[in-house]
Amino acid sequence: MAKARIAVIGAGLMGHGIAQVFALAGHEVSIHDSVAANLDGAKARILSNLRDLGDDVAAVDRVQPTGDLAAAVREADYVVEAVLEDLPLKQKLFAEIERAARGDAIFASNTSVIPITAIMGGLENRARALGTHWWNPPYLVPLVEVIGTQWTSAPVIDWTMALHAAAGKQPAHVKKDVPGFVGNRLQHALWREAISLVENDICDAETVDTVIKAAFGRRLAVLGPLENADLVGTDLTLAIHKTVLPDIESRPGPSPYLEKLVAEGKLGFKSGEGFRQWSPEEQAALRAKVVQHLKNARDT
């Protein structure tokens, strides 16, 4: 893949990590944020991550922070947005980006849940726009979902897939712009049943997590559900579904149990209690465990 000029808009948790991945792949990266403190800290965060991971620290020299949005995107081949999850903000930003960028530049949004169609619908050239959904931390989780809208051209999808593959990511093409794309639909289908098991007093929250982590969670990184269905047989899968599916949670909205936790201020780590209670030490230990696990997976 030829080296490209990449602009990353938003230098927060996701933006600085996305900039790091592209810089490490040899691309020139401009990064912009409207909050000076976030922009000023971006290169230090990237350098610290590169050191921690044993990656080439010279990559940080390819990252150019700028407080000027137009300057960040003017020469770019590819612009990826990772600002706050706010539809009017993203729409306004892409209108500004389209005025300043080259006519052939490709535009991507890293939104988690907002339809790409809603973000990009106001552009003059909608064929050049798509979604790229990275996972946190961007430099440790391989997947990037590449989401086309009804307007996105095939060459734009192909180029974006190739860009991410060449940067060491695992791009996955999502053919329709549906809420949650693929990853979050699957993840939250599981969370819905997990909450329902607790809500219906079938087991407690710790048991739900233990069952997943000690059983099929162990296999999930190497055996997807559809590979697993083929492995055991589609006939067996059908028989299991006839018995189990009528009984598992299928309500279309959020669980009342979850709504009650939120109403009571039980917000998880940030309040010290959610489904379970969390001391500061337990929170730090769990965060560290996740990062270490992702680092180990990256090295294998």
Ligand SMILES: NC(=O)c1ccc[n+]([C@@H]2O[C@H](COP(=O)([O-])OP(=O)(O)OC[C@H]3O[C@@H](n4cnc5c(N)ncnc54)[C@H](O)[C@@H]3O)[C@@H](O)[C@H]2O)c1
């Ligand atoms: N955090 C995650 O796990 C995760 C995962 C996948 C996708 N996302 C999505 O990525 C995007 C960014 O999330 P984040 O977690 O990095 O948020 P964040 O709050 O860490 O960073 C957002 C950054 O955008 C900047 N910003 C706000 N308005 C701006 C503007 N007008 N111009 C330029 N910069 C502006 C903020 O100053 C901030 O630095 C969101 O759309 C989010 O939904 C987040």
